[in-house]
Amino acid sequence: MMAETQTEDQVRSDWPLYEVFLRGKRGLNHVHVGSLHAADAQMALRHARDLYTRRNEGVSIWVVAARDITASSPDEKDPFFAPSGDKVYRHPTFYDIPADVPHM
Amino acid sequence: MTDDDFDAYRSLSEETDDHRWAFGTGFSDPLEGIDTAVPAGVDGAALASYCLGLGDDALIYSHRLQQWVTRMPELEEETALANIALDLLGQARLLLSRAGRAEGAGRDEDQLAFFRTEGEFRNVRLVEPADADFAELAGRLLIFSAWRLALFGRLTGSADPLLAAIAGQGVKELTYHRDYAAQWVIRLGDGTELSHARMQAALGVIWPLTDELFRADAVAARLPGVAADPATLRAEVDEVLDAVLAAATLDRPGGAPLAPVAGRAGREGVHTEALGYVLAELQSVARAHPDATW
């Protein structure tokens, strides 16, 4: 009985998986960038903004619960996920490293 | 092994033309190139003291939030928390720098942050205690953000253009913080029985420190048109809190405000016992190497 309750607790407190799609300011369509866990879609949207856009404004975000996605079957040789556009990098600022330090 | 692997590495660090640096780590002097003169007719010492208070609020609260890093209830919340702590740290840097310039004694953000003693800190006491659990984190953040957002909203019209600019930038950040906190207070209040109980209890612990946020501030009174009178913020903050508490199915706590000491509280440099420990941690390395450059 204890084990069942524990399992229920575990299941209840696991947040489901959401897939994240972004369209950048100059983009034409949403691109899959990855996934995250959230308790609901609104939370997923906020987390996606934090994690995948670093709060850039003007980026359109779609989140879809992974369970709502229907995918083609693996024996069709087409890949499902298109390559993601990499807009989620931190922009470097200037650090005063002398030019003659190699490999830096 | 060929070098093309490491050419990949080089290209990864190429510059882009997007110079946004969201979290304020790129600059050494936050106010470089900006005119920091005290506007004509404004009491410079009072302005410095006022900015110090607002800066200390952010500095000390950011410290408490930093202590939650690696302890958040889910990984996604780590990112959100770090955002908030970084925003407040950025606000602290700007405000402390502005205070130093207005004071005109050559003290910069680090000298002010690391080499003042407790009695010289002007933060409100709300930001000093550690949060015993996530419910206290959410509750304190809600009250602090709602209050600071209302305050910064007023300050966007400040006669000190620098303070107005700092407030303008802060408003966007604080809106995000307030909404994050509100959503969590609602989830916890209207979640499970356990979370409801913990959230209600957390509010009870925090509430005695809220009255101080609206207390008359002698320094602000010396800055008409520049500072905001804290008492004028109460209605706006209450409206926000009441709405959130209602959605969260929580009761507004009662209880007396935390007493000042001989009429003095955080803004007058009289703090809770917690602040000493915060500063001991915050200042320890800097004070161990007082003449070092970092």
Add this chain to the structure above:
Amino acid sequence: MTALPDEVTDDLRTHFDDTIDRGRRIEPRDWMPDAYRATMIRQIAQHAHSEIIGMQPEGNWITRAPSLRRKAILLAKVQDEAGHGMYLYSAAETLGADRADLTDRLLHGRQKYSSIFNYPTLTYADVGVIGWLVDGAAICNQVPLCRSSYGPYARAMVRICKEESFHQRQGYELLMTMMRGSVAQRAMVQDATNRFWWPSLMMFGPPDDQSPNTAQSMAWGIKRHTNDELRQRFVDMTVPQADKLGVSLPDPDLKWDAERGHYDFGPVDWDEFMAVVKGNGPCNAQRIERRKAAHEDGAWVRDAACAHAAKAAAREKAQAA
């Protein structure tokens, strides 16, 4: 997953091998051998765990950072690491893993994380040295992974490598500043270097002749270079950086070998490495305990969020009806 007929599997296997041989990517819905999937999940998960656990030794110094700028830099760095962990868990989940399950494996010692994080950070100079040596070693490991045969992992690695190169520069810049500072600061940097040099070399794993899985991993494009190759590359890159900094590296056998065109270096203490990997390093228990506490203490919060979501959904449904 229903079993496919043999001819179909053979076709899929041929296509898989072909994709690997041509240096193209395997994507989440492609067929792959079970062993490839399992190896990939384990490698990606352990990489993810490393990022999350790695937040702790550096996070240890955020509240005590000696300038506000350094504090902001360090806090942003640790935040990045959380993000990296999540990108990697996300990649592992495309292979059918579940993040809660992976967390469980970490907390029960069934999956590991990089052994470097089982060492304590004892001074502020450690923050700089971790950026310089540990992130430096990680970059050496990770840049080749940007060409990993598994698509989501390769893409996550590109994103991560960009940020990690930034972190390395931040760490090195802190050290340069300290080396140009007081006597005490310079001593701090040397001491931190002395403590982290050998563990950084151990980050590349055991010597090739003690790494049984290398051949298969390389055939599958999971591993692009051997442990010893990467370790040598790291030493060659780092020695000149140490010279520029003005610190010595704690290896009396370190010297340039003109004939080989590489630096010779002394023997790594593999006994120490094995002890740490097996759980007997200075910080193993502490790192896991911290992660476990956050996870367990957070259960009621995660629970509440789910309960609230369910209530909100029920209300919405009732209104729509």
